[in-house]
Amino acid sequence: MNLIESVVIAFRGISANRLRSFLTMLGIVIGIGAVISLMSVGRGVEVEITARLEGLGTNLIFVRPAGRAAALTIQDAEAIADPANVPSAALVAPEISTFFDVVAGPKSVNAQILGVTPAYAEVRNIGVAEGEFITPQDERSMVALLGANVAEALFYGDSPIGEWVKINQHNFRVIGVLESRGGMDGPPREMNGPPRGMAGPGDGMMAGPDDAVMVPITTAMYQLIPQRPVSLISVQAIDANEVGPAIEQITTLLRQRHRITGDDEDSFIVIDMGDILEMATEITAILTIFLGSIAGIALLVGGIGVMNIMLVSVTERTREIGIRKAVGAKRRDILMQFLIESATLSLSGGLIGLLLGWGLSRLISGIAMSAGHPLPTVMAPDIVILAVSVTIGIGLFFGIYPAMRAARLNPIDALRYE
Amino acid sequence: MIRMEGICKIYKLGSIEVPALQGVSLDIERGEMIAVMGPSGSGKSTLMNIIGCLDQPTSGVYELDGIDVGRLNDNHLAEIRNKKIGFVFQSYNLLSRTSALANVELPLIYSRVRNGRQRAREALERVGLAERMRHKPNELSGGEQQRVAIARALINAPSIILADEPTGNLDSRTSKEIMDLFTQLNRDEGMTIVLITHESEIADYTRRVINMRDGLITREEVLRQ
Numbered sequence: 001m002n003l004i005e006s007v008v009i010a011f012r013g014i015s016a017n018r019l020r021s022f023l024t025m026l027g028i029v030i031g032i033g034a035v036i037s038l039m040s041v042g043r044g045v046e047v048e049i050t051a052r053l054e055g056l057g058t059n060l061i062f063v064r065p066a067g068r069a070a071a072l073t074i075q076d077a078e079a080i081a082d083p084a085n086v087p088s089a090a091l092v093a094p095e096i097s098t099f100f101d102v103v104a105g106p107k108s109v110n111a112q113i114l115g116v117t118p119a120y121a122e123v124r125n126i127g128v129a130e131g132e133f134i135t136p137q138d139e140r141s142m143v144a145l146l147g148a149n150v151a152e153a154l155f156y157g158d159s160p161i162g163e164w165v166k167i168n169q170h171n172f173r174v175i176g177v178l179e180s181r182g183g184m185d186g187p188p189r190e191m192n193g194p195p196r197g198m199a200g201p202g203d204g205m206m207a208g209p210d211d212a213v214m215v216p217i218t219t220a221m222y223q224l225i226p227q228r229p230v231s232l233i234s235v236q237a238i239d240a241n242e243v244g245p246a247i248e249q250i251t252t253l254l255r256q257r258h259r260i261t262g263d264d265e266d267s268f269i270v271i272d273m274g275d276i277l278e279m280a281t282e283i284t285a286i287l288t289i290f291l292g293s294i295a296g297i298a299l300l301v302g303g304i305g306v307m308n309i310m311l312v313s314v315t316e317r318t319r320e321i322g323i324r325k326a327v328g329a330k331r332r333d334i335l336m337q338f339l340i341e342s343a344t345l346s347l348s349g350g351l352i353g354l355l356l357g358w359g360l361s362r363l364i365s366g367i368a369m370s371a372g373h374p375l376p377t378v379m380a381p382d383i384v385i386l387a388v389s390v391t392i393g394i395g396l397f398f399g400i401y402p403a404m405r406a407a408r409l410n411p412i413d414a415l416r417y418e
Numbered sequence: 419m420i421r422m423e424g425i426c427k428i429y430k431l432g433s434i435e436v437p438a439l440q441g442v443s444l445d446i447e448r449g450e451m452i453a454v455m456g457p458s459g460s461g462k463s464t465l466m467n468i469i470g471c472l473d474q475p476t477s478g479v480y481e482l483d484g485i486d487v488g489r490l491n492d493n494h495l496a497e498i499r500n501k502k503i504g505f506v507f508q509s510y511n512l513l514s515r516t517s518a519l520a521n522v523e524l525p526l527i528y529s530r531v532r533n534g535r536q537r538a539r540e541a542l543e544r545v546g547l548a549e550r551m552r553h554k555p556n557e558l559s560g561g562e563q564q565r566v567a568i569a570r571a572l573i574n575a576p577s578i579i580l581a582d583e584p585t586g587n588l589d590s591r592t593s594k595e596i597m598d599l600f601t602q603l604n605r606d607e608g609m610t611i612v613l614i615t616h617e618s619e620i621a622d623y624t625r626r627v628i629n630m631r632d633g634l635i636t637r638e639e640v641l642r643q
Contacts, residue, residue: 326511331496
């Protein structure tokens, strides 16, 4: 009996007991659905994180205030920038961050206001779509660059260059619009930012530049938000190999400057992209293990369901088995027939689960999108192949015992069975 | 073609041994049509199971077409059932969810024959069911179902057809039709047929009747030459 014929027979059996088959498959459907949605969301997050981190470059180091005596100053940043102190650092970009309403005529949006230095664009890989970035000549002047979303919200696609916006009662002249990172840039900030810890409100480490307004750091310090400490210093190491030494040099320097000795707690944290990547991976891994074990239990229960229904099926069809044996079916033929049947049953459940999981991941993606955290999902062929082979495997594993019972039936007893 | 010598069959029910056959010797020639008669419990069904290679004797020699069947394993027995034996049962034993055609084709599937469909069609024509091939067993009358079973028994051109009370569920008119079909297969095609029955009218269709009682052949009569 060939495979296709057996599968057709199996399908006929499944559709003859539609409700029963469906209930049997339910465990598999849920299990596979969970695995698929989990994997596609997890994969999407991973792709997203990697892409964003790679966009920033792996040479990047972040210094942020932390602990009880948390405070970083512009002078700290200047000290780090001095090659005599930190020879491994190439570029240093401190920033000050807060939130304000940005007003242009009748329109107003609440935006993150970042006080940055000219080096910021290069360190954080931020492009300018229109106009130009802050230059050293802009020190203390009332100029601003708008993120793409802010510009769109205030000026509806008209060029805002040379226009005026009001931030916290101060008038700023718009000198540029930042390049859009697109919808995908929206953060799962919780997932891939460093620990938020003691940082002040509105730190800009991973916030998308699309929703930000950038002004010279000196302007921010002296006019806009006096007394605000530096919220973050981004440091670009000379190359990837210098990241480690740079972290050491920065730590030593800042401990010295802040007069921290011995076992005293640091007033800052220094982390690099590797740390962030590691943290993100760790969170994803924990999530995967947690949801994966739920999925695993569902699959186990589903498998037992398949075994149960196959045992019932073998008993119900004892006479059929007897007939088949009487006309010449060998043990192997009967074994194969029931194995193919349980695999088909399980696989049908798996395919339904695949659709369910796909729908679920689209739903999650959609909810995340409408909540302002775009979360792409990835449905890779290997996920599909995995789901298909896992369900076939479950069908075979849990089908082997019922199939063996069928194959071992004595034809005489089977024929006599009522 | 069939040679049985001193066949014994003992069933074990727990620690009790129940002898079903106690030394049966029987020869059946090619082209014969014989009836095995006897009351229930006489061992005729056990004999049929052994002839049909569904069961093996506890002791004694059974040769089918020169093959010592007593020494074969499960797989070989299945192969012999497939190639050399055609069964017809009292309760037809057709697969209920499949068409008449697919039922007849079933043995060919296990002998891995190609274009079995065509042969199954021919077999159904031989038993006069050309019109009802696509019907499922529950859409057929008892007589028609038994014809399907006979077509299935014929499909692999077996050495022998074993019919266990083939008319037990049929009315007398249909019984006659079925028996006429058996007679015709025996007379015109030289098919060897063994009938198990307890009705003497059925046995009357054959030329040789074997009577059994308590696991032994008690009487053997040749009715017509």
